[in-house]
Amino acid sequence: xxxxxxxxxxxxxxxxxxxxxxxxxxxxxxxxxxxxxxxxxxxxxxxxxxxxxxxxxxxxxxxxxxxxxxxxxxxxxxxxxxxxxxxxxxxxxxxxxxxxxxxxxxxxxxxxxxxxxxxxxxxxxxxxxxxxxxxxxxxxxxxxxxxxxxxxxxxxxxxxxxxxxxxxxxxxxxxxxxxxxxxxxxxxxxxxxxxxxxxxxxxxxxxxxxxxxxxxxxxxxxxxxxxxxxxxxxxxxxxxxxxxxxxxxxxxxxxxxxxxxxxxxxxxxxxxxxxxxxxxxxxxxxxxxxxxxxxxxxxxxxxxxxxxxxxxxxxxxxxxxxxxxxxxxxxxxxxxxxxxxxxxxxxxxxxxxxxxxxxxxxxxxxxxxxxxxxxxxxxxxxxxxxxxxxxxxxxxxxxxxxxxxxxxxxxxxxxxxxxxxxxxxxxxxxxxxxxxxxxxxxxxxxxxxxxxxxxxxxxxxxxxxxxxxxxxxxxxxxxxxxxxxxxxxxxxxxxxxxxxxxxxxxxxxxxxxxxxxxxxxxxxxxxxxxxxxxxxxxxxxxxxxxxxxxxxxxxxxxxxxxxxxxxxxxxxxxxxxxxxxxxxxxxxxxxxxxxxxxxxxxxxxxxxxxxxxxxxxxxxxxxxxxxxxxxxxxxxxxxxxxxxxxxxxxxxxxxxxxxxxxxxxxxxxxxxxxxxxxxxxxxxxxxxxxxxxxxxxxxxxxxxxxxxxxxxxxxxxxxxxxxxxxxxxxxxxxxxxxxxxxxxxxxxxxxxxxxxxxxxxxxxxxx
Numbered sequence: 001x002x003x004x005x006x007x008x009x010x011x012x013x014x015x016x017x018x019x020x021x022x023x024x025x026x027x028x029x030x031x032x033x034x035x036x037x038x039x040x041x042x043x044x045x046x047x048x049x050x051x052x053x054x055x056x057x058x059x060x061x062x063x064x065x066x067x068x069x070x071x072x073x074x075x076x077x078x079x080x081x082x083x084x085x086x087x088x089x090x091x092x093x094x095x096x097x098x099x100x101x102x103x104x105x106x107x108x109x110x111x112x113x114x115x116x117x118x119x120x121x122x123x124x125x126x127x128x129x130x131x132x133x134x135x136x137x138x139x140x141x142x143x144x145x146x147x148x149x150x151x152x153x154x155x156x157x158x159x160x161x162x163x164x165x166x167x168x169x170x171x172x173x174x175x176x177x178x179x180x181x182x183x184x185x186x187x188x189x190x191x192x193x194x195x196x197x198x199x200x201x202x203x204x205x206x207x208x209x210x211x212x213x214x215x216x217x218x219x220x221x222x223x224x225x226x227x228x229x230x231x232x233x234x235x236x237x238x239x240x241x242x243x244x245x246x247x248x249x250x251x252x253x254x255x256x257x258x259x260x261x262x263x264x265x266x267x268x269x270x271x272x273x274x275x276x277x278x279x280x281x282x283x284x285x286x287x288x289x290x291x292x293x294x295x296x297x298x299x300x301x302x303x304x305x306x307x308x309x310x311x312x313x314x315x316x317x318x319x320x321x322x323x324x325x326x327x328x329x330x331x332x333x334x335x336x337x338x339x340x341x342x343x344x345x346x347x348x349x350x351x352x353x354x355x356x357x358x359x360x361x362x363x364x365x366x367x368x369x370x371x372x373x374x375x376x377x378x379x380x381x382x383x384x385x386x387x388x389x390x391x392x393x394x395x396x397x398x399x400x401x402x403x404x405x406x407x408x409x410x411x412x413x414x415x416x417x418x419x420x421x422x423x424x425x426x427x428x429x430x431x432x433x434x435x436x437x438x439x440x441x442x443x444x445x446x447x448x449x450x451x452x453x454x455x456x457x458x459x460x461x462x463x464x465x466x467x468x469x470x471x472x473x474x475x476x477x478x479x480x481x482x483x484x485x486x487x488x489x490x491x492x493x494x495x496x497x498x499x500x501x502x503x504x505x506x507x508x509x510x511x512x513x514x515x516x517x518x519x520x521x522x523x524x525x526x527x528x529x530x531x532x533x534x535x536x537x538x539x540x541x542x543x544x545x546x547x548x549x550x551x552x553x554x555x556x557x558x559x560x561x562x563x564x565x566x567x568x569x570x571x572x573x574x575x576x577x578x579x580x581x582x583x584x585x586x587x588x589x590x591x592x593x594x595x596x597x598x599x600x601x602x603x604x605x606x607x608x609x610x611x612x613x614x615x616x617x618x619x620x621x622x623x624x625x626x627x628x629x630x631x632x633x634x635x636x637x638x639x640x641x642x643x644x645x646x647x648x649x650x651x652x653x654x655x656x657x658x659x660x661x662x663x664x665x666x667x668x669x670x671x672x673x674x675x676x677x678x679x680x681x682x683x684x685x686x687x688x689x690x691x692x693x694x695x696x697x698x699x700x701x702x703x704x705x706x707x708x709x710x711x712x713x714x715x716x717x718x719x720x721x722x723x724x725x726x727x728x729x730x731x732x733x734x735x736x737x738x739x740x741x742x743x744x745x746x747x748x749x750x751x752x753x754x755x756x757x758x759x760x761x762x763x764x765x766x767x
Contacts, residue, residue: 019246019276026278026292027244033184033280037158040084040179041136044160046544047078047088048175056090057164057172072099072110079103086155087178090164093129093171095120117147128161128174137161140288141181141207143221154216156181156207181207188292195296202289204229204236228293232275239277239291247275248298272298397421402523408440408530415498415523416444422519423485423512425500429453432489432496432527449501452476452484471517473508476501483508487520491528498523542723569611576604621668629664630657630691633671637689640675650689657693663752666728667691667698670736673721674702674748682706682746697734697753705745711738725750 047053056064056071075088079101090099097116102109119125128137139159144151161176188199191210199208204227205218217226229236235247276294402415416428427449430442443450455478464472471487482503489496498520500507579601586594624632630652637650659667671689678687684706692699714722722738725748729736733753740746 019274022274022276022294022296023244023246023278026276026294029187030278030280030292032187036184037138040160040177041138043078043082044136044162044175044177045134047074047177048162048164050074053164053175057166068099072101075099075101076108076110080108084183085177085179089176089178090173091119091125091176092173094118095122095125098173124159124161124176125174128163128176129171131163133163133165135162138288140201141184141290142218143216144178150221156185156216158184184208188290195294195300197292197294198228200228200291200293202240202291203227204240207290228291232293232295235275235277239275239293242277242279243281244278245276247277248272274298402519402526408527408534411523411526411530412440412442413444415519415526416442419498419500419516419519420445422515423500423502424504424507425485425502426482427501429499429501430489430496430523431499432491433494435494435531445501446480448480449482452478452501453499471513471520473513475508485512485516487513487516489520489524489527491524491531496524543727545723569608572604572608572611576601576608579604624664624668629659629667630655632668633689633691636668636672636675637687640679640687644679646685646687648687648689652691654693657691657698659693659698659752660754663698663732663754666732666752667700667750670700670725670728670748670750671702673725677721678702678704678706678746681709684745696756697751700750700752701747703745703747708740708742708744708746710742711740 052067052070052074056067059067071090079085079088080103083103086103088099088101088103089097092098096118097111100111100116102111124137124139127139131137137160139157139161141156141158144155144157157178158181159176159178161174163174164172166172185199185208188197189208189210190197196210198206198210200206201218203218205221206215206226206228209215214224214226216222217224228239232239232247238245238247274296276296278292280290280292397418402411402418412430412432416430419425419428425445427443427445427447429450431453432440432442434440455476469488469490471485473483473485476482476484480503482501483505484499484501485508486497486499489498498516500516506512579597583594583597583601586597621632621635623635633652634650637648640646641648675687675689678684682704684704686705688701688703690699690701692701725738726736729750729752734751736748736750738746738748
């Protein structure tokens with residue numbers, strides 16, 4: 001009875017693990033979608049609370065048009081830099097569109113006033129208007145409509161809306177953005193060997209499905225009626241009411257139940273299915289919810305169970321055949337084979353990690369009851385197998401604990417705890433080099449063992465990790481005395497180590513070494529993921545800071561341009577107008593004075609034209625449009641030479657290099673910022689500017705021999721330009737490196753890349 005019961009229990013454990021494996025992918029996809037949607041919510045709140053948005057809401061009639069144009073420009077810039085957003089709008093409290101910006105692959109378009117619509121009857125407008133300040137309404141995913149009709153081709157849309165209020169707290173309408181839902185739907189649909197993946201709303205209608213004809217069956221979309229509630233009537237109640245789980249279709253009859261639970265024939269059943277589901281919940285309980293559904297064949301999910309049962313049946317059948325053979329050969333010599341078999345079984349049972357450390361011979365059999373000895377040997381073997389299974393379970397659990405962390409410190413702490421739970425260690429020390437060549441250490445357990453990490457012999461052993469790239473073990477001398485087991489942690493091209501210390505001899509056994517090496521691989525992957533997550537968070541924070549600074553800088557530039565126009569160009573035009581009015585008044589009275597006034601007015605107009613050209617040149621250099629990048633950079637170099645009197649060297653290879661327009665303006669702005677910084681801060685008497693054209697890339701170098709600076713202590717006011725240069729290069733798939741030190745000058749090296757234009761297909765002529 002023990003063997004069938006053990007097989008049944010093991011089958012249950014394998015079934016539970018198979019279901020856990022089937023749900024892991026859904027949880028990961030749900031996390032990706034929820035993170036994607038949370039970022040969009042933060043962007044909308046940022047737009048609605050920006051200074052330009054507040055100014056547009058509170059502007060009076062006189063200044064309203066100018067502020068609206070600024071807000072339109074901010075909307076257009078956001079839509080142009082966020083390809084997942086195709087529409088941004090401000091709808092006032094009466095439901096009338098005030099601003100609407102549409103984005104498409106052809107570019108960004110600001111809708112003229114005569115084409116703006118009233119959206120007071122739309123569900124998202126009334127829902128968003130009921131929200132308090134700072135709250136965000138998220139619409140269901142549906143097909144976009146314009147003028148009451150579905151857009152074609154179909155455009156799956158997700159809307160984010162937040163209410164806005166004036167200074168007195170009165171409702172000023174809503175800010176709403178429409179984003180493409182295709183990235184979400186792409187994550188949520190597939191059909192492969194792992195089954196069919198789909199996404200449905202809480203009414204069961206498909207939003208994503210490998211069969212496109214089954215999507216958008218709801219009454220507000222195509223109204224075809226196709227839904228998961230129809231396809232899975234037995235499972236739908238559980239799918240719609242629980243956060244996550246798995247539904248197994250019940251067996252049709254008693255025979256099928258017997259096959260599923262006992263016999264190794266489950267792989268032959270192609271009709272039963274396993275429905276794994278995972279709800280997606282956003283930041284608000286009132287926000288819409290969706291359900292990821294994976295439809296997997298029953299036999300696919302539980303293939304490991306069937307394989308185990310087949311193996312168990314084969315082993316049982318082999319045991320029965322062996323027993324029958326032995327019964328047929330019973331004779332006086334039966335005792336001798338039993339004794340030999342007992343010795344072999346005992347040797348197998350004694351091959352434990354502890355036996356591998358020592359070199360003592362196996363004890364001799366001192367009993368005449370060979371059957372009893374054989375039973376005892378089997379007991380030992382069973383205990384050994386149980387210990388290995390337990391170690392395998394601990395290894396699996398340790399991998400889950402380590403991989404579930406995101407921060408590097410949490411990952412190191414979880415890794416140290418998992419290693420000590422996996423193996424009989426009294427102390428765990430993890431050493432990991434960072435990207436800045438700093439060593440991060442994590443110690444868990446009895447800290448007295450850490451002193452061994454500074455021993456010369458231990459350092460020599462750790463040096464072998466780099467060459468052998470495998471675990472190593474050693475016996476430790478001194479206090480405390482015991483054993484050390486170490487495995488490499490390879491993170492990219494950096495090599496760290498995990499070290500376990502303890503008094504148990506089998507800590508340094510072969511099985512322990514393989515287990516630690518396997519865990520070390522999981523730890524290395526988790527640490528690499530943690531570093532990527534930290535880099536992503538840092539990049540996101542830098543980008544948000546840059547956007548805020550760029551908006552502030554843009555407003556300051558506009559203010560300066562307004563001052564220049566008011567104090568310069570406008571004053572010149574006013575003076576010219578007065579001169580011309582005086583000339584008009586003196587006509588017929590004093591011709592000579594009228595001529596002098598007319599000439600003075602014309603001179604003022606000439607000065608105004610010069611001033612206007614200067615302002616336009618500051619906004620966008622005409623040389624860049626008329627003569628190209630080389631001539632425009634050459635003009636920048638000449639201006640630098642005249643402004644500070646320093647020696648400027650400019651080279652371009654080739655001299656007539658030509659690049660795409662977006663690369664041209666990006667390169668010009670990087671060089672312009674670098675030259676301006678050198679003029680303002682370096683105090684250099686030499687400056688070198690170089691452009692070099694490669695295969696679909698442009699290399700830029702600007703070097704001065706001035707004061708230099710420390711990047712880590714740079715004031716925030718000077719950091720905007722450097723961050724801007726880096727971001728401009730990154731937007732084109734390139735990079736920008738700044739090499740400097742106090743007293744050593746500054747070298748700015750940037751590389752811009754672009755995709756080659758596709759070659760036209762050769763024309764074919766039919767003869």
